[in-house]
Amino acid sequence: MVERLQHAAVAAVPDVAPASAPDAAVTSRPWAMGDPGPRGRFGSFGGRFVPEALVPACEQLEAAFRAAWADAGFRAGLAGLQRSYAGRPTPVTEATRLSEALGVRVLLKREDLAHTGSHKINNALGQGLLAQRIGKTALVAETGAGQHGVATATVAAHLGLGCTVYMGAKDIARQELNVFRMELLGAAVVPVTSGARTLKDATSEALRHWVTTVDSTHYCIGSVLGPHPYPWLVREFQRVIGDEARAQCAELLSGAGPDVVVACVGGGSNAAGTFAGFVATPARPPSTTPRPTRRPWPPPSCAPGPRASCPRSSQLTPWPGCTAPRTPETWPAARRC
Ligand SMILES: Cc1ncc(COP(=O)(O)O)c(C=O)c1O
Numbered sequence: 001m002v003e004r005l006q007h008a009a010v011a012a013v014p015d016v017a018p019a020s021a022p023d024a025a026v027t028s029r030p031w032a033m034g035d036p037g038p039r040g041r042f043g044s045f046g047g048r049f050v051p052e053a054l055v056p057a058c059e060q061l062e063a064a065f066r067a068a069w070a071d072a073g074f075r076a077g078l079a080g081l082q083r084s085y086a087g088r089p090t091p092v093t094e095a096t097r098l099s100e101a102l103g104v105r106v107l108l109k110r111e112d113l114a115h116t117g118s119h120k121i122n123n124a125l126g127q128g129l130l131a132q133r134i135g136k137t138a139l140v141a142e143t144g145a146g147q148h149g150v151a152t153a154t155v156a157a158h159l160g161l162g163c164t165v166y167m168g169a170k171d172i173a174r175q176e177l178n179v180f181r182m183e184l185l186g187a188a189v190v191p192v193t194s195g196a197r198t199l200k201d202a203t204s205e206a207l208r209h210w211v212t213t214v215d216s217t218h219y220c221i222g223s224v225l226g227p228h229p230y231p232w233l234v235r236e237f238q239r240v241i242g243d244e245a246r247a248q249c250a251e252l253l254s255g256a257g258p259d260v261v262v263a264c265v266g267g268g269s270n271a272a273g274t275f276a277g278f279v280a281t282p283a284r285p286p287s288t289t290p291r292p293t294r295r296p297w298p299p300p301s302c303a304p305g306p307r308a309s310c311p312r313s314s315q316l317t318p319w320p321g322c323t324a325p326r327t328p329e330t331w332p333a334a335r336r337c
Helices: 024-029 053-071 072-084 097-102 120-133 147-159 167-173 176-184 199-213 230-252 271-280 332-335
Strands: 007-011 092-094 105-109 136-142 162-168 188-194 218-219 259-262
Touching: 053 072, 053 120, 053 199, 053 230, 072 120, 092 230, 097 105, 097 188, 105 230, 120 147, 120 218, 120 230, 136 147, 136 167, 136 199, 136 230, 147 162, 147 176, 162 167, 162 176, 162 199, 167 176, 167 188, 176 188, 188 199, 199 218, 259 271
Parallel strands: 007 105, 007 259, 136 162, 136 218, 162 188
Antiparallel strands: 092 105
16 A cells, blocks of 8 residues: 555644535535534534533533634634744654655654643644633643643643543653643642553543632643544644645645655544544545554454344444454444444
8 A cells, every 4th residue: 555655645643724624525424524503513522521510611611612613813823823833833744754654744743842742732722722812821731751741841831720530540750751841830740559550540630620620710621532522623723733734735746745644642632633634535544543452453353234243233343253444434333333
């Protein structure tokens, strides 16, 4: 497959250009990149599963985001901060030696060169401005590797908001430098000692914190996860990566686009933001993520079948014995078996 490719754009980690991007092309997979509507659904994914106490906050946030995203003043303010504070647009670097070795042209979108060292600042800036717009005075966030915590602490310091970051005790030990940076920026870093003492547990604690402080605090989620409207608004705040990259690729490739757009996936925000920019182009969007090692991968075969016949129907991964082709397009179908 690699030999057939002429160009590949790679979002290594990962303007506000037309976030209204290319809605025409979204029609082929309307659930993937469009407006998820009031129920926050992306096909069979999405939704809002939160304690009753958080429903009004989620509804308020959705309304605020809809209004802000349609407000040229908000968009201009965000674009200004992205330029003057976050250092956008980030460049695209041609990885010449890797290209030579692979026999494809590899272009890297350099989100590592954004302020704080990753794409997380795009989302944190957007959510920070949104929090201010709805009158919240503090941010709470979860972090694992520490990048989202650092980005949130940075934005909170810049906008004059309070900041509390929940982090698993194990992650705190592993990411000492990022803890130091968050504290230097004035954030309170709260160690989480429950469960596996990692990101999932930190997320639960951050949610608990939010439930009790929801009147004054905005929960700044770090990726395309959590209840509606988070996955949608995080993708829109990260769309800047894809919009920039599309224009930069066109310039480097004499008007053409890349054949393939690749992104790493942790929570999925840089991938969603990058792919959003290319959804109207012929570029294919495979993404790569580490697979759990306990189950064999790829399974011997996998096919969509009646749910009831699947011995693991409650699981999100295909079960051994299925025979569906494993492509990004059929992947959701395979998941349903
Ligand atoms: C530097 C960096 N890149 C990428 C990711 C993946 O996050 P996401 O999949 O939300 O883009 C993370 C996650 O913490 C990160 O710290």
